Amino acid sequence: MSLHRRAATRRKVVLMAVAAALLLVWVFPLIWAVIVSFKSESDVLAYPPTVFFEPIGRNYEDALFGDFSILDSLATSAIVSVSTTVLTIVLAVPAAYAFARLKLPAKKSIGFYTLATQMVPPVGLVIPYFLILNKVSMLDTYTGMIIVYLTFSLPFAIWLMVSYMEDIPFEMEEAAFLDKATRWQTLWHIIIPQVRGGIAVTVIFVFLNAWNEFLFAVQLGGNTVRPVTVAMYNFVSVEQTLWAKLSAAALIAMLPVVIIGIAAQKQIVKGLTIGAVKGGGRR
Amino acid sequence: MQGRVNREGGVHQGETRFALVLTAPGILVLLVTTTFPLAYLVWSSFQTINLAMPFLDGFAGVQNYVDMWYDARFWHALGLTGIYTVSSVTLQVAIGLGLALMVMQIPAGQWIFRIVAILPIVLAPVVVGLFWRTLMLAPNFGMIDFLVQWLGFEQINWLGAPTPALISVIVIHTWQWTPFAFLVFLASLASLPGDVYEAARIDRANALQRFWHITLPLLRPAIVIVIIMRAMISLHAFAAIFAATGGGPGTASEILNLYAFKTSFVELNFGYGSALAVALLVITMAVSGILFYVRTPRRREASA
């Protein structure tokens, strides 16, 4: 009995060790980035890398207010991401309700169409968008960028919201109808409050995707619309070795999504698994 | 006639019109923002559009596709796409599943793994590519470069030599997205019914048998979905590779996605770039079609 237990304990310890090692693989690049971001340029270039050094805040100052300020880019990212998110939710939630619940002609085809639009490779959109926006002089404009961002956020949001809408019992609407609510009132007072959780998940995913988007931003943006992802990229291509400042800037740029990620960890996992768990049953 | 009007009565009165009102804005936006550019893409793939030599522009027929057939760089990119997708998806599923099974055995502190796993997922791929390019892989600076030398191996030019560059971009992608698979599997494992395992224990199935005969079949839907979702993302991977290697050195890590991009925006040959993008779209649809076909459990299995 005790032999068994000791073997089990040893197994647990080994497991923990292996798991912890793998854990380290995932956190290390981030921890290292944090460490580097506090190094002076001379400490950065020390090789082998130093672990003990005089931490400085200079890199963050520079990244925010200095020559390499990314404040403008942060603002741009915020404007584009928030606008995209708001527009996406406004368009996706009613559509998802109709798909999940209502009689709609050609529902299957439209549903397949929405799904299929998710399969379009981004490069297959950035090429025509460049040509089109170029023609109508909308390159490097907020409007253009937000329109483009809808291409990936909207189908995804509709798809995600449909699975939340499907979870609402039919009796909710039936009860509301009997209580003399109109269809709009039912949607507004009964349905939407019950998918608040789903809307939150959708908001998080749409926002994260918009904030992190790079391909459209780098090619269809410019000096006016330059989100942080592009600013980061330019940083490296222009300032080859200012890696401490890059780390600081990148960490600032990623701070919003990291905070959202940790705070909304549960919702994100829910969003990730909804397809895997529900998709198994649905054809 | 009256019967038809009646059928729309009762609870369904006005339902279709309401549904149209709700869906129309979204669908219209999708038509304008996705379908129209896509049609434009297909149209431009039959054109010569070269911003460097605009005087040559015009209808090209299937010339771009013929060129593609004889383009060694295209076939090379296609092969790389295959390698990149298959290897990174396999690694993600294998490591993610292994880690999930491991973490399930850990009695406390699972939340730490969940938090850590979220971090790579929420980072911008371009930032991930930059971090790896600099902090991890840069010669005489990056941690991995340092570790390799410290362990007594010869220094490897990770991003500057063809094979290491390809390995690097696969590792980077795997690093960023394995947590996705891990979290999905962890959630699926947690939702498996415990009594099945108790029954299996009573039936004297050992750990390996339990995994093979119970866990794996029950996890199958989750595994297949993860494969589908990850394959789509791998096929369309861009920012991390672009930031880390730019497809280089030469064309060593240039998957089809990057080739289409570079053809259009570096060489300014938009006609041919469009054709390459169309090829990628067709491949994506074929792959997803196959995967969705695999996903649907067939009758034969159900009755067997």
Add this chain to the structure above:
Amino acid sequence: MSKGRVNLKGIYKRFGNFVALKHIDLDIKPVEFFALLGPSGSGKTTTLRMLAGLEPPDEGVFAVDGEDVTYAPPGKRDIAMVFQNYALYPHMTVRDNIAFPLKMDKVPAAEIEPAVVRAAERVHIEHLLHRRPGQLSGGQQQRCALARAIVRQPKLFLLDEPLSNLDAQLRLQTRVELKKLQRSLNVTSIYVTHDQEEAMTLADRMAVFLDGEILQVGTPDEVFNRPRTIAVASFIGSPPMNLLPAKLDGRRLVVDGHVTELPFAPDHPGGDVTMGIRPSHVRIDPDGLPTRLYLSENLGESVLLNLYLGEYLVKVRVASFASAGDDETVPISFEPDAIHLFDTTSGLRIRTAQD
């Protein structure tokens, strides 16, 4: 008040190839407490949902107070309904749940709160108004659903198995209160249940459903004491009445060679019939038919004997029984004036002097 008369005429409802309702005719009187009784899948819930407007019929007409509302949307029917799983709005407090129908009906805000409190008081949940449905027990949720239904004066009050999700003891208690409530409401109420005891105790009249058809409409008394068909007879009563093949010759009823002299002259030419007799109307009689005891169940107040008469299982309820062991021979006879007769081919009740 003469409002709340309900007429159903020739209702058909199909779901694909499945015919859920076959020619349903019903006439429900104002202020009546009317039960739709039947096993699951018999069409009773579909009928209720049609009345509510949630499931339009394929054929037929449905009228309230003479007004055709067959295809009127639910909100235009002035109907309140209590759902089987209550369908409380989970994101609203009890107060908001109960107030919702009034708000939708554009009742002035000042009148809403007193009405909500009044409705809550009637079902004794006035102390729970600030809670959400998730924080209520099953019984409290059920009351909340009731309060939401009675907060306005509907023309029709529909209840879909409202007691089925409650545990046994609570169900009995709520049943009594429900009856009281319905009487005080003065509203036509239609009640779906698969539980005949509920239907018997609650309803003024009831309709017995089977396979999408109405087998019988009548007061609980009529349905229990004069089942119209073999199907009704074999459904009503717990346990239902025994049904045995018999031969009728004038007033002589022969069951397995045993003759019972009927006290009335049946309206039937004679021959093969089906005899029905409730378990409590079978006697142990030394001169009776010999049966084999299969099992005796002690129910406390009485003993239920399971006897085999040849291949037929006969249930007999007696006050007490001292068993000599299984397979014992128990002789039985039937109380002549409690015998029901059915035509074996048509399944219809044979009229007797009692009817």
